[in-house]
Amino acid sequence: MTNIDAPTQVSDPQDIALELTCPIGLENILEKELHELGLTNTRLGEAQVKLSTDLKGMYQACLWSRVATRVMMPLATFKVTNAEELYQGVSDIDWAEHMTFDNTIAIDCHGTNNAIRNSQFGAVKTKDAIADYFVKKTGHRPSVDKQAPDLRIALKIKRDNATLSLDLSGESMHRRGYRQQGAMAPLKENLAAGLLMRAGWSKNSKFQQLVDPMCGSGTFLVEAALISLNIAPGSRRQYWGFKGWKKHDHRLWQQLMDLAKNERISPEDLNVRFQGTDREQKAIAAARENIKRAGLTGIIDVSMSAFQTHDFDWSSQPSLIMVNPPYGERLGDEMALIALYRQLGDWAIAHADQGELMLLTSSENLARQIPIRPEKNTRVLNGGLECRAYRFPVLDSHIKAGSREQIGLSPGAQMVANRLQKNLKKLRKWLHKEQISCYRVYDADMPEYAVAIDIYNDWAHVQEYQAPKSVDENKAQQRLFEVVSAIPTALDIPETNVVVKQRSRQSGKQQYEKVDHSQHEMVVSEYDCDFIVNLKDYLDTGLFLDHRPVRKLIQDRANGVRFLNLFCYTATASVHAGQGGAKTTLSVDMSNTYTEWARRNIELNEFSERDHKVVRADCFEWLRRAQDEYDLIFMDPPTFSNSKKMEGVLDIQRDHVDLIELAMARLSSSGELIFSNNYRRFELADELIERYDVTNVTHQSLDPDFERNQKIHQCWVLKHK
Template identity: 50%
Template structure:
């Protein structure tokens, strides 16, 4: 065999340029980039060195040869032209990885089977033995790539991917692969900063991947020094003496590097469950003397206490997957920018993000950006120089004793210079002005009426299609799904403008802003849990206390637009039997009980909301004489024989829960619903019917059967007069007989 081989190094897409530079430094000659990899020429020592030292490659492939393939038979014959006795014992094991298609080969499994058969058949002819197939730990891993009729046949010297260094046995949610983390650090200039004795901080370190990769670079540790199994271990062409020499040199360099005074490398992580796994990973990498990890929110992370020390702040903020994430992520980025400006002046920063538009909300201009693929997600690496010339916002001295709520904790501001609030865009300022105007007028009304929860803004400006509700000192934001004609990127920018404006306009802690998207809901999603925080808060209305949950469900447990109807029911309930159909969390029932109802019955299909209703009643001291029924309302009404002097019905527009047969459609089914309910109305009783279906048309025949009055305008408080279509309501009674 030749002393010089063609070597192919594979890598994640977007790392090709960096890998080419690294490979040249490790001795690979005539390097050329290709998609998701590089290729070049080198001897066996170079191949071993690449396996041991490459921080960016996935695999090191030693090319045995190239040959044309026009059919499956030609593939089989081409593989048989190589002497496999030079590479594998007949008693050994192999695995074949096949990439590509064409030349009559439709799938990778079929192609791998032809390659395996060619190797096995040749060895069996020579020795009478055939090697076995072992996909997990073979003695030899064969790689064949078929592209445009040419086969490239290689031995995989790495065995399993080189990004698996062996230290990260515990990991968090969607962690970065180690070689991608290394690439980010290289692009961020960490090798240069480390060589100058600089520090490194990751304020959202997770299980410590950035920290370990940075530590290995700084301490001159070969990334795969601790790997025990290699693809070349049982290859007959392996030269153990050469490998031992290179491995010993790497161990000497590691010992020398770890003997130097350690650099200051620190990580902070808000999730306490990740602290010990991070420390375990650091210890497995042999860097527990270099790296420290602390449990703490973003607002607690500190750079090196020596004010003359500078370095790199690097982080990979979490991606949003739950309701409320657009708000929480925006404020996370704003807090990060605020912390950098206030505490890390003179440092460099690198933020790896799947939402680069949020990076523009940090209040610092990035001087460089790089695109990276994180799996199938295109991300950006934003690089910053944390110097005043790059700040987008002004700075001001803190007020004495200034403190604020961040992440649910009261955090004292340090006596250092701090950043002013992020500067709003022109649209953001317009939105903030509208909020402040509404807050000034509606706030007076709410305080006068003793109202703690009300709608402050409801798509007043069409380009900002949001509903903004105040729940005491919390803000609940609902984003209406934009029409298809609106550019999604523009819609996202406007949403972020609005979210940036809300805390400033209302002088409220960003941690108390929750956002959800309002879309038509059906089936199980009507009742489905959206999050798991379980955070309930008490609010007051009309002398009763009610529980709301701003985070876990699409709705909060309290329909604000029905406030006038609930208070009307409270005024009219004294001594009456009250029936609440589609009761939701039974807030109207609590009001009826407060008004002196002699008994109440509340019916809903959802056990979740009936449990909530039970808690609302108990919170106000009501338990007896208040019946809760889990049932399909139409079936329950058809079977019920009770009489009620006061009935309230607020049905959903659609419902097709798995607990009911068929689908409830308020437009189609409201006539039968009202007929069934009116049959249960006692002599002289009143039924209130409301719904929020914008296109709803009441059956005109109902006016012939019942005394019917539309009262929609009477059921709108000042916070909903801007949106008179929020619901429609009617008052029904039996007609008086002549």
């Protein structure tokens, strides 16, 4: 069998052909880095640089490369059109030149073809060929160690060709040894270092400080400090693939390690500053631990704070701002992030004059929000997601016209922010007293800003009311943007925790259809009850905030009763009844989505399925067939429904008499029916008022956060006379 373009078998460690892989887009940076190490015999490839060097050069590349992912030494390339050719190609390599039978090995196989259809099969076939090679020579076979083998061997299959290499790095070189395993999964260290170098950061760069306003676990900051201190990125790593290689020169490696330690710059001689902030406590905790593990405590300063309000020290200029902001998963997320990106650009203009902003994002639209013209951008992959790193020079020649005058919130956004802060101040004492964490903070208070803003713990849920046709679409979009811009500053909520939805009339199946698939669930509490809410996936969140007093009324009156919840939605009222001591609860709704959600809410509060049942049915039909009696009934039907799951169409104004009559037939003689709906022009029929003891409790069923919207719902209590 003939090798195809096979690398020369390595008999002389002074003549080594290597392939250094790296993140896509950083090939030039890796090559430049190698040249600065004196390793100039290079050739660029896609996501790799080929290097011809000696043993010392190979060690230097491993020890000093900040950008490389792996250092591979190809042994042979051969045709693989069947399994036997793979076996033979591996067997033809002189393995005794690289290892002994008592070495442990691990095989990594990447790629398949028509002959090798499974990477695991390719790895096993390669292992068998190496084992058989040594059995023939020595009568012994090497063992497999997948975690930390003496020699890691890589098989790469592409179409009908296979390349077999020694992985001299042993594991990905982005693992420097300072980041906790299993912690947050941020930017990989070598990608962060490459982007820093792309921005011009070096141990002798013009920049006097690095600032990361959304530092996460601190990767940009740590990598920049390692560069400035001239600390070799491989100096902390304990495991290397070449240590089990037969040609490894331990003495030479140790000499290079010692030399690297001597070339470090003392922290006392540093003339650059490193500052970072992040809103998330978890992120800052991870950053501080990584900084400590990297030996950089006291060199890098990180704070849990929003960058917009943090008091950075800008005395060291020019500054390089490196940031990997959130990209957004859906259109509503992007709307919320537009404000963040604009603020980032404004903030950079205000504080980093003559410096540079380097921003990594997957969204070209978001990058356009920066009020600075980018100099260039670099395509990279971040966690498999295609992104671009944009360089924004903070120079007059690049700043868009008028941007310096527009720094901060626009007048409209500031007006919204002022109203939000005023509303929150008014509600704060009541919220604290009632221990309420989910509430409405704004409901079209200013008609031109026609949105409702609800708070769920530390998230803001923004519902845009559909603008009249007379309102210009671009104007409506601008107003929505101003609202979203105001929320993080006014309410101290991270930009990533703002969810935006546009409201419109929904009917039938549309009421229950998903609008997203992010499965964004969280648990919130209300009067000792826990509920699952979902802020993104559906038009509604799973908790009607305006019904909070109604649910509390049910909880207060539920002790020992048999409770029926019609049109139950997610059964929040049933949970309150159970918490109030109801003997039994029965929740009825015709939606699969909401009855399943109801069961999960009931289970979350640890109520037994035997006493707290959920039924999927058309409430009209269920009532017509029902025989049991209940002491407390709650009914909050939709205004209109034409679901295929029900016969005919429900119109609450037209049908409420029949509906209430059916429900009253199931009510015990001393029981109560709580009837509510949100049709603004609804009028309770006179015949019901005459037939039953009716009390309008609408005013009592509205908490302070809904005082502005007196017609958000109407509510009555009906009893038998």
